[in-house]
Amino acid sequence: MDGTRNELKQRADYTHKFNIKTGRHGWLRLTPAYSVKVVEEIVESYGSGLSILDPFCGTGTTALSAAYHGHQAATTDINPFLVWLANAKTTNYSDADILEAEQAGRIALDLAVREEVEPVAEPPIHKIERWWSERVRRFLCHLKAAIADTAGHSGPTADLLNMAFCRTLIKLSAAAFNHQSMSFKDSVQCAFDLNPEAGSVFQDDLAFVLSGARENPLGDACVVLGDARSLQSHLDDEFDVVVTSPPYANRMSYIRELRPYMYWLGYLANGRDAAELDWTAIGGTWGVATSRLSDWQSSGNHWTPRDLERTLESISSSDNKNGALLSNYVAKYCEDMSAHFCSLTDVLRPGARIHYIVGNSTFYGVLVSTEQVYANILKEYGFTDIHVRAIRKRNSKKELIEFDVSATWPGKPRQ
Incomplete structure (x- = not known):
């Protein structure tokens, strides 16, 4: 294994904070x-004019970075909101688009503050009062309606205004981001309630979004709604480089943090929708995803490392509450990732290099060495030149590390 664990630091610049x-x-x-800095350090080590793939789109970091460096990028995600987000971030905006969004934003804000538009209904978020005070919810309902009234529901202007709206709704919420996932502040009375300038937050957010929109990437990015376990069904091209950060085997749900955006923009209608989407995603754990794990059984269609069995047996020990459930979770995660790597071989050019930024995990003190699971699966599917490089500590627990698992795809042997 490359890298010395004792010398590793937490490297906030390698996280979303950067x-x-x-x-x-x-x-x-x-x-x-993950951080755009991680992506750029990898992308810059290769030549120019490449075709770069990220099969786990997330917020579109890889696709946007690759496009900024003049490459052709493609990215997929199973979550339609993340596909919208990445599309909006990688679009080329004209001066006319930005001017129109600026003007439409001023009109929408004026309509919202004056309440001269019929407000949208509050989204059916469970215990919505924990998120926003009544006054804030009223403002957001008017603002959302005003954006639709002035910019419509699609197109560059609508995308830019809705991006600013998403920033505003989370700033005005009681959500706190003081640890790896999301929690709530002690009081729902957020800063907006104390601010006499009702629209100042949205004004600032729109200005920030439009500033970024003026910086168009040199290359192109294609964002596709699709399952990373069946890439050949969604992508027609072959790729030179893969840079991605897949979900970790740590039961952190993307849906939990995305819920406010997805409800307000209409991507979720109820909690069942959220649970179903999380169950469909690799590593999903929200709601029904957890209950279904107890009945899950391996399909046997994809290879997983034999030494994984010992880890699963340790997790499922009768001494561990929910041990059998979590053992199933890890087994399903590894089988899903095996299906992904198998699919990946259909969309790579011979000689393609791949980089997977992934962290290990612990369950009841049992270490799941996800990086080694990846390395073993890659070897089984014919990848060569496999390296596992530790890049940072994930938190104060010395055993939790983030890795860059890289390999070369030599191409499929001729029949």
Whole structure:
């Protein structure tokens, strides 16, 4: 294994924190997102004019970075909101688009503040009062309606205004981001309630979004709604480089943090929708996803490392509450990732290099060495030149590390 664990640091610049003020990369925050700095260090080590794939789109970090460096990028995600987000971030905006969004934003804000538009209904978020005070919810309902009234529901202007709206709704919420996932502040009375300038937050957010929109990438990016376990069904091209950060085997749900955006923009209608989407995603754990794990059984269609069995047996020990459930979770995660790597071989050019940024995990003190699971699966499917490089500590627990698992695809043997 490359890298010395004792010398590793937590490297906040390798996390989402680096992206916050970095133009389009900072438009929306997602805690599990990785840093554009990680992507750029990898992308810059290769030549120019490449075709770069990210099969786990997330917030579109890889696709946007690759396009900024003049490459052709493609990215897929199973979550339609993330596909919208990445499309909006990688679009080329004309001066006319930006001017129109600026003017439409002023009109929409004026309509919302004056309440001269019929407000949309509050989204059916469970215990919505925990998120926003009544006054804030009223403002957001009017603002959302005003944006639709002035910019419509699609197109560059609508995308830019809705991006600013997403930033505003999370700033005005009681959500706190002081650890790896999302929690709530002690009081729902957020800063907006104390601010006499009702529209100042949205004004600032729209200005930030439009500033990033002026910085168009040199290359193109294609964002596709699709399952990373069947890439050949969604992509027609072959790729030179893969740079991605897949979900980790740590039961952190993307849906939990994305819910406010997805409800307000209409991508979710109820909690069942959220649970179903999370169950469909690799590593999903929200709601029904957890209950279904107890009945899950391996399909046997994809290869997983034999030494994984010992880890699963340790997790499922009768001494561990929910041990059998979590053992199933890890087994399903590894089988899903095996299906993904098998699919990946159909969309790579011979000689393609891949980089997977992934962290290990622990369950009841049992270490799941996800990086070694990846390395073993890649070897089984014919990848060569496999390296596992530790790049940072994930938190104060010395055993939790983030890795860059890289390999070369030599191409499929001739029949």
